[in-house]
Amino acid sequence: AGGGAYWVDSQQKRYVPVKGDHVIGIVTAKAGDVFRLDVGGSEPASLSYLAFEGATKRNRPNVQVGDLIYGQFVVANKDMEPEMVCIDSSGKSSGMGIIGQDGFLFKVSLGLIRKLLAPKCEIIQELSQLYPFELVLGMNGRIWVKAKTVQQTLIIVNILEACEYMTAEQRKQALAKLSGN
């Protein structure tokens, strides 16, 4: 018998920032020492230029307006503007930071992201057998994909978007057809 705590999974499209969530943000402005990021919530989040691994006042990170950043929230509540950082508690970046060039960013519902981030997610395993690709999942519903060619990237994007409404059977059929070609 457990402690009696329940997790209620509900379907939403609009993201509400939560402390500790890893999200993909789009840089919209540089205001002095702070970047403004659009994370899909009701307010833009702020990101200090010192919140990157190895960043000092002399050694600033090369961030431009329009760049994609993968970071986590250190401050996120209903009363304050959300704040993000790209380092963890020990000062290492552990996968966070500026997301590289190319690739494709698209939006899905929050429920699908949670499904993809579940420990044993078959979707990602099956897709990785199809083509090699890089994948970044943001809890705010944003996914960034990069494969070798544009066509492969778009195929992966379409499968991920369709996964929300396909059963496991239909997905396996679709992937079998693709790997057959």
Next chain:
Amino acid sequence: MLQGYLGEYTAPLIHGLIHVAVRLCRDAWLQRRAQAAPEERGERGDTSVLAGLYGPAEAKVSKELPDRAALEVLLRPKVGLPGVLERSREQLLRQTCEAVVLGVLHPRTAISLVLQVLSDAGSLLSCCLNAACMALLDAGLPLAALFCGVTCALQPDGTILLDPTARQEQEARAILTFAIASSDRKVLMATTKGSCSVEEMQQCLAAAQRAADTIFQFYRDSVRRRYSKC
């Protein structure tokens, strides 16, 4: 058989903010629940309203409230510009929605609900209420309770008709619209056009509360169907 269903998602505008619900009321089905035997089955009109909900999004500084979300309702008629009647209905809808939405969880944000009338064959306000509730449900906003709208027409001889058609509304002595909450069936909003006695209003209210059960069951079935594949 009720033909109402939740429509498809339209393509996301601007930042993927749209949650769309389509509510179709078929008069013939709803008339089966009326207390008086419905005579006109020949008139099969459809009242349908398209609802889109945006939010919680960034609010303009002039409109933001420091402790809760600012809710705004826009009702667009089928033809013409919105007039005084639309404005008064918007206020009724806004007050009903504010009573159920937990706005304190999203201070300094704006929630916009846009309703477009596609066709009007009677009972428009209750159709708008139902569409608004489904839009709130679909968007996943935190709610204290669901609500539904029921229209009662009081005929000259005293019989009560639920969800009247446009013609029945014109012939009726009074039209009463109630918004009923799902928790304990309490009244969230009541509006009357015409004259009726207090007893008659109580009878209409009782009939509306009974009818609300069917509408809430419909909500449940629609949502179940919508998420059955996830």
